[in-house]
Amino acid sequence: MAIQYWRRRDRYYRLVGSRCKDCGDEFFPPVYKCKGCGSEHVADKEMPRTGRIVTYTQLHEPLPGFEAQAPLYLAVVKLDNGARVLTQIVDSPDDSVRTGAKVEATVRRMRVDGESGQIIYGYKFVVRS
Amino acid sequence: MHLMQSKNRAAILGYGAYVPYYRLPTTEIARVWKGGGSGPNVEKAVAAADxxxxxxxxxxxxxxxxxxxxxxxxxxxxxxxxxxxxxxxxSTIVAQALGQHHTLAADLEFACKAGTEAMQVITGLVGSGMIEAGIAIGMDTAQGRPGDDLEYTAASGGAAYVIGRKDRSAVALIDCSTSYVSDTGDFWRRAHERYPRHLSRFTGEPAYFHHIESSVKTLFEETGHKPSDFKYAVFHQPNPRFPVEVATRLGFTMEQIKTGLLNPMIGNTYAGSSPIGLAAVLDEARPGDKILMASFGSGAGSDAFCIEVLEGITRTRGVNPTVKSMLERSTKIDYSTYSKFRDKLQK
Structure with a gap:
């Protein structure tokens, strides 16, 4: 199993990021040190599961393991707390995938890990009109 | 007495359904395998590749x-x-995603009635006071062998129920239930086999009808209830015909079953079938309404529940997407896309 994936599973399943205890800034992915005030007093924080598309593209030649999902949308999503996430957009009509569209997080299969066959799950987003 | 009723009253505190976005019209399956026509249901819900x-x-x-x-x-x-x-x-992956660690976690298996069995077990755990609340999920990505009759109906979806002690915010009281099982070989899948097998003429009379009629009649006999006491009834839905037939035999009307009858639109979601039918009913039910739910699982068995809707149902409106909205938010796919999504192509 990908050890890195196992260690990060709360990030992938629940969008667990960081919140600075001193200035209140929130970050995703998690940080050890606040990027705003430099404080090391940061704690785990579940991010909001909704946001808006900032920018997007459509891939017709995706990475190995994603062939069955081609063509697929990749987008930068700004969560409701301002944190940004690079993510796949799924289950959404082509004309709904646009800058500014409201999206909501979902958990999906990302890929199957090599010969071990372990399934890697993670977050993707769906357009919510 | 065969009736199961918890001493501490257990109730549904919350529920959620899930129907995938994609629909395969059964005309597509018939086109590929029969040269035309359709299946017994109009469409089936298909889980995406991911x-x-x-x-x-x-x-x-x-x-x-x-x-x-x-x-x-x-x-x-x-x-x-x-x-x-x-x-x-x-269940451990689901628990991790829900942020739950100090919890029992298990996968239950009983073909299409595993979801209602989870509801009964959690009702018992809550009723005994061992836990405050638990979550019972009936969910499947059912697979039918390409070209087999099952392929028309084998679908994806289901529902989840948080069951806890009855309080003022509770959605519906799980008043009581019955179960009836026997060794009946109507449908099975051996280890390492990809698709299930079924004995066609065994799936009806000795399996589906005998077990559901037995569990429901026992419930009636031991509670004194009769069909007219219930505003709604939900039966397991392997196809559009069986639930209507068993409802008629037991004395229910089409009016009582139509709200929870989803097979024509989404197919048979196996362990999710009766739980998602119940979710569709709860989306529309009012305080005081009584609901009869009877599942069926091959192999074989049936759980019958008497459920009473409580005042808390009024606070649930708008909290989650309704089953109806999930049926509407969909897009059709062809057999080729379905084959790709459900990994039926050899590369």
């Missing part, structure tokens, strides 16, 4: 916990016959 029982269970469970307003549960039970792993629980 969906499985784990991902769908997480979505339904999240909704159920949101509606219940609970942050911790003492049990996460997933009833399914389409576990992504033969060995490795579906």
């Amino acid at each position: 969906e499985d029982t784990v991902t769908m269970a997480i979505e339904a469970a999240r909704q159920a916990m949101k509606m219940a307003g609970t942050e911790s549960v003492g049990a996460v039970f997933v009833g399914t016959e389409s576990k992504p792993y033969a060995v490795k629980p579906t």
Whole structure:
């Protein structure tokens, strides 16, 4: 199993990021040190599961393991707390995938890990009109 | 007495359903395998290439916990016959995604009635006082062998229920239930086999009808209830015909079953079938309404429930997407896309 994936599973399943205890800034992915005030007093924080598309593209030649999902949308999503996430957009009509569209997080299969066959799950987003 | 009733009253505190976005018209299956025509249902719900029982269970469970307003549960039970792993629980992945660690977690298996079995077990755990609340999920990505009759109906979807002690915010009281089982070989899948097999003429009379009629009649005999006491009835839905037929035999009307009858639109979601029918009913039910739900699982058995809707149902409106909205938010796919999504192509 990908050890890195196992260690990060709360990030992938629940969008667990960081919140600075001193200035209140929130970050995703998690940080050890606040990027705003430099404080090391940061704690785990579940991010909001909704946001808006900032920018997007459509891939017709995706990475190995994603062939069955081609063509697929990749987008930068700004969560409701301002944190940004690079993510796949799924289950959404082509004309709904646009800058500014409201999206909501979902958990999906990302890929199957090599010969071990372990399934890697993670977050993707769906357009919510 | 065969009636199961918890001493501490247990109730549904929240529920959530999940129906995938994609629909395969059965005319597509008939076109490929028969040269035309259609199946008994209009369409079936198809999980996307990146969906499985784990991902769908997480979505339904999240909704159920949101509606219940609970942050911790003492049990996460997933009833399914389409576990992504033969060995490795579906339920621990779901529990991790829900942020639950101090909890029982198990996958229950009983073909199409594993979801209602999870509801009964959690009702018992809550009723005994062992746990405050638990989540029961019935979810499947059912598979039919290409070209087999089952392929028309084998579909994806299901529902989750947070069951806890009855309080003023509770959605519906799980008043009592009965179960009836026997060794009946109507449908099975041996280890390492990809698709289930069925004995066509055994699936009806000695399996579906005998077991559902037995569980429901026992419930009637031991509670004194009769069909007219119920505003709604939900029966397991392997196809559009069987639930209508069993309802008629037991004395229910079309008016009582139409709200929860989803097979024509989404097919048979196996362990999710009766739980998602119940969710569709709860979306429309009012306080005081009584609901009869009877599942059926091959192999074989049936659980029959008497459920009474409580005042708390009024606070649930708008909290989660309704089953009806999930049926509407969909897009049609052809047989080729379905084959790609459900991994039916050899590369």
